[in-house]
Amino acid sequence: MNRSFPWKTVFLLVALAIFMIFYPKWVGSYFLHLTVAAFLTMILSSSWDILARTGQVSVGQAGLFGIGAYTAALLFQWIHLQPVLGMLAGAILAMGVATLLGYLTLRLRGIYFSITTIAFSEALSVIWLMTPSVTGGAMGVSSPPLFGGNREHAYYLILVALALVIFVVWLIESSRLNLAFTAIRENEDVANVMGINPTRYKILAFMISAFFTGFAGGFYSHYNTYIIPHEVFGLGISIGCLVMPIFGGLYTITGPIIGTIVIKVIEEYLRVTISYGHQIAYGLILVVVVLFMPEGLVGLWRRRILPLFNRDQG
Amino acid sequence: MDWASFLQSLANGILIAGLYAAVTLGLTLVLGVMGIVNFAHGELVMLGAYSTFWLFTLLGIDPMLSIPMSGLILFFIGLPIYRFTIRPILKDPPLNQLLLTLGISIFLQNLAMILWKADSRAVITSYSGMSLHLGMVHVGLTRLVTFLIAVTLTIFLILFLYKARPGRAMRAVSENNTASWLIGINVQKTYLLAFGVASGLAGASGALVSTIMYTFPMVGFKLSLKAFCILILGGLGNIPGALFGSLILGLTESFVGTYAPEGSGWAEGISFMLIMVILIIKPTGLAGTRRE
Numbered sequence: 001m002n003r004s005f006p007w008k009t010v011f012l013l014v015a016l017a018i019f020m021i022f023y024p025k026w027v028g029s030y031f032l033h034l035t036v037a038a039f040l041t042m043i044l045s046s047s048w049d050i051l052a053r054t055g056q057v058s059v060g061q062a063g064l065f066g067i068g069a070y071t072a073a074l075l076f077q078w079i080h081l082q083p084v085l086g087m088l089a090g091a092i093l094a095m096g097v098a099t100l101l102g103y104l105t106l107r108l109r110g111i112y113f114s115i116t117t118i119a120f121s122e123a124l125s126v127i128w129l130m131t132p133s134v135t136g137g138a139m140g141v142s143s144p145p146l147f148g149g150n151r152e153h154a155y156y157l158i159l160v161a162l163a164l165v166i167f168v169v170w171l172i173e174s175s176r177l178n179l180a181f182t183a184i185r186e187n188e189d190v191a192n193v194m195g196i197n198p199t200r201y202k203i204l205a206f207m208i209s210a211f212f213t214g215f216a217g218g219f220y221s222h223y224n225t226y227i228i229p230h231e232v233f234g235l236g237i238s239i240g241c242l243v244m245p246i247f248g249g250l251y252t253i254t255g256p257i258i259g260t261i262v263i264k265v266i267e268e269y270l271r272v273t274i275s276y277g278h279q280i281a282y283g284l285i286l287v288v289v290v291l292f293m294p295e296g297l298v299g300l301w302r303r304r305i306l307p308l309f310n311r312d313q314g
Numbered sequence: 315m316d317w318a319s320f321l322q323s324l325a326n327g328i329l330i331a332g333l334y335a336a337v338t339l340g341l342t343l344v345l346g347v348m349g350i351v352n353f354a355h356g357e358l359v360m361l362g363a364y365s366t367f368w369l370f371t372l373l374g375i376d377p378m379l380s381i382p383m384s385g386l387i388l389f390f391i392g393l394p395i396y397r398f399t400i401r402p403i404l405k406d407p408p409l410n411q412l413l414l415t416l417g418i419s420i421f422l423q424n425l426a427m428i429l430w431k432a433d434s435r436a437v438i439t440s441y442s443g444m445s446l447h448l449g450m451v452h453v454g455l456t457r458l459v460t461f462l463i464a465v466t467l468t469i470f471l472i473l474f475l476y477k478a479r480p481g482r483a484m485r486a487v488s489e490n491n492t493a494s495w496l497i498g499i500n501v502q503k504t505y506l507l508a509f510g511v512a513s514g515l516a517g518a519s520g521a522l523v524s525t526i527m528y529t530f531p532m533v534g535f536k537l538s539l540k541a542f543c544i545l546i547l548g549g550l551g552n553i554p555g556a557l558f559g560s561l562i563l564g565l566t567e568s569f570v571g572t573y574a575p576e577g578s579g580w581a582e583g584i585s586f587m588l589i590m591v592i593l594i595i596k597p598t599g600l601a602g603t604r605r606e
């Protein structure tokens with residue numbers, strides 16, 4: 001892209017923003033609910049992708065999600081903290097935990113880190129089940145509906161959060177951070193020699209990732225009004241966080257968004273057709289993407305579909 | 315100190331360690347021979363447990379007799395999994411291998427959920443409740459037999475790897491696959507066989523799992539995590555290490571279960587906490603061989 005002001009991009013963004021602001025007026029309540037759920041997943045998948053840019057695959061985002069969810073829910077239960085503040089508290093706590101966890105484990109490479117993150121979320125699940133006096137145990141914690149059950153307000157809140165995540169991803173992508181992340185991902189030893197401290201950058205990426213994941217957890221607990229350890233710390237959430245960006249296309253802004261939209265549609269269809277095990281699609285998608293389309297949908301678009309149009313025009 | 319409960323915990327720990335070792339064997343074999351951490355290994359164990367359950371429920375075949383059948387069934391499930399999914403990514407970065415096998419794992423979990431629902435199923439035989447009294451210690455008959463079979467499986471695998479030709483080829487390939495190829499070993503065939511044998515071992519250990527635990531779609535995932543813990547405890551990809559790791563995990567779980575307040579609940583989390591603690595203290599695993 002050239003240096004002149006990107007009128008086209010700005011115009012598209014403004015149009016998108018206006019569309020998104022008026023969106024709740026045009027769709028029904030059920031569709032709005034689906035959209036909120038999809039936005040929540042987009043936040044999770046985009047923030048997973050931030051960490052993935054440094055070459056670290058977290059399979060334990062549910063741990064951070066659960067911390068956010070429980071912080072928000074329990075703070076409301078204990079001191080009636082305003083829900084949005086509770087979500088922020090959840091985000092900050094998740095970020096703190098990620099900093100500590102990252103400091104301890106991000107020296108580990110590749111698969112070791114992934115296994116540690118699974119162990120982390122499963123360990124939290126056990127701790128939560130075993131300390132019911134503090135955490136509510138297996139019975140979970142409930143909170144009153146967010147904004148008195150006003151779905152439109154919830155929509156605007158999650159829209160702002162999503163916009164913020166995308167803005168942060170864009171900032172990372174257009175700054176020197178992206179170069180450092182990519183260098184670490186491509187070859188950690190070389191990055192180290194070039195004067196990039198891999199662990200420090202990985203922790204930074206993990207912190208940003210955890211902040212938004214924790215916020216999403218807090219939002220979920222208030223929006224859903226009810227959380228249990230098996231769900232918020234569950235494998236399903238951790239897998240969801242990674243399938244969407246991998247399917248959409250790794251290390252891109254649009255990949256996690258597109259991946260989420262397509263998978264949510266498939267999932268919603270499967271949920272209606274089969275009562276159990278609709279996550280079978282996640283497994284299938286992971287296998288197919290790794291084997292046949294390593295750059296995901298975005299890569300497929302860039303490599304296969306775009307050239308067709310260009311040829312037609314030329 | 316109460317000796318009876320101490321000895322009982324010791325016995326329980328050792329017996330469950332036998333099962334853990336059986337579950338970990340196949341994972342160790344695949345990791346040792348082709349350098350892949352197979353996240354779907356637990357799901358193969360789960361399928362073995364279900365096949366034993368159905369052989370028992372529908373045809374009345376005793377679970378101890380169906381061990382070779384479950385092994386064989388899983389051997390033949392393992393071959394196409396290797397051929398069509400693992401083989402194309404043998405040279406890929408480890409994270410791709412992780413994502414692929416994780417995908418297979420999620421697929422099989424949910425397939426089991428669709429086919430057989432989330433119900434916990436138990437194989438209850440006429441001898442399930444029997445136990446032996448050895449001094450102060452009670453040993454469940456099923457647990458003891460399970461342990462003995464697990465030990466037998468381990469001995470067979472070691473004999474296979476050291477005495478049989480294909481087993482020796484596997485060891486050669488794990489040392490150096492190019493050199494093995496040069497001296498005329500068919501590396502691809504060896505990988506295929508190793509994955510098949512590992513799946514067969516998963517099936518056999520699944521049969522054991524079905525007799526002393528509940529069988530449900532997520533049982534494999536739980537066992538996978540325990541097996542990872544064992545690998546990290548014992549060092550990656552070697553069998554003596556896996557046995558050592560199994561013993562440590564089995565005993566720790568058993569003693570925490572007995573002596574900690576509400577121990578049986580906490581024991582479930584021991585493996586996760588061990589994984590984190592060991593990797594934090596010693597990032598290359600307790601036995602410390604480095605494998606990227």
